[in-house]
Amino acid sequence: MALHVLSGDTTFRSLRAVPRFAAELIKKRPLAFMLAGDKQRTIFSANNAQALPGVIVRAEGSPATGDPAIDEAYDGLGLTYDFFWNVFNRNSIDDEGMPLNGTVHFGANYSNAFWDGQRMVFGDGDGELFNRFTISLDVIAHELAHGVTEDETQLIYSSQSGALNESVSDVFGSLVKQYALNQTAEGADWLIGAGLFTDRVQGVGGNPAVLRSMKEPGTGYDDPVLGRDPQPGHMDDFVNTFEDNGGVHINSGIPNKAFYLAATNIGGYAWEKAGRVWYETLLDSRLRSNDKFQRFAQLTVENAKRYKVEAEVCDAWTKVGISVPMII
Structure with a gap:
């Protein structure tokens, strides 16, 4: 199970590091962003498959769903946005109002979370060693901060x-x-x-x-x-x-x-x-x-x-x- 997680993790982190992948992200951005200071979150569910982004399960302003992974991801993305905006006057990851997307229930017993250049992706954990990966706010913010680093400095991942x-x-x-x-x-x-x-x-x-x-x-x-x-x-x-x-x-x-x-x-x-x-x-x-x-x-x-x-x-x-x- 650990080897399976690591093999997938390497793939996604490699994609994140490829400049072409970042260029594709820019092409897909909407022409008009929300006003500075306004969050725009969308949470998807992969329904334990590995097809991204999945189906929309919660959008900005909609009420809590009762699914802990969905609601924790929604709240974590919002708290991270609020921090960068209120403390550093940074308008989302790219400082241009980039919408924040997250996919939960990724894979079967997937024990990791990652930023792939377009969205946050969270596994549910295996229940043996790991709980769901939305449970920790600092892990959510950690992965989103990779997007900030990618946008600003692109520190080589080695x-x-x-x-x-x-x-x-x-x-x-x-x-x-x-x-x-x-x-x-x-x-x-x-x-x-x-x-x-x-x-x-x-x-x-x-x-x-x-x-x-x-x-x-x-x-x-x-x-x-x-x-x-x-x-x-x-x-x-x-x-x-x-x-x-x-x-x-x-x-x-x-x-x-x-x-x-x-x-x-x-x-x-x-x-x-x-x-x-x-x-x-x-x-x-x-x-x-x-x-x-x-x-x-x-x-x-x-x-x-x-x-x-x-x-x-x-x-x-x-x-x-x-x-x-x-x-x-």
Whole structure:
């Protein structure tokens, strides 16, 4: 079952990375978008097949259906849109009012969620290891943030640039959840994917299992079937591997912890300063698609200067083993 999920996952992530696929998306966009600040969500159901997009089951403004996957997807897309609009004045994924579409009940026991360049797609999980993938707001926001990165920077999905791609999605996924719950950096759990694992999956130290911890990478899970969370939180433990596109989901723990440290160093709501620094770095014209941790870190420090938090950001990177000189 795991191999089946992984084979499909590779296909969809490859499609997302192909520029031609993005060009087709642009052709299919409607000529007129909704007014800035107005959401336009459509939820489809694949009815446990793998034909996309499926049949429409909920449209913008329609009432809840009672199907948790449909309603969680609808709400998650809306909360993510609201976050980017209210915090960064960004009008949807592409900043041009792109409608947000989601397909639920994808495949049979499909244990994943992904952004394919046109829509969010959610599996129902297998009930053995994974619950439905709409259950976690930060996972929904994580996948939509891949669309933001694709639109702005197109960080190559391999090695360190790919790990940055994954980390940026974790950052905004966590920030959307914190914004929705009105949590400060100090009060947030900094966990990605809480609730996704079933009770059968063992966590670390008696805690429920999660996909990742930004606060303590490597402590998401420790299970006889899944193994132990492999994420490092420091460059001393950087994993060199050809698997996972060069460790994009593994080594993302390092920039993840840097963001957590920066946000807690600064204090208050993480989206107000630390999140803005990371967002503006993502939009920085100096950021290249193949950049590694070091250059991304340097750009965050430079972008932090306008908010007078460069010392806190610099300290965060230093603590994960990335030395960044402060420019006075």
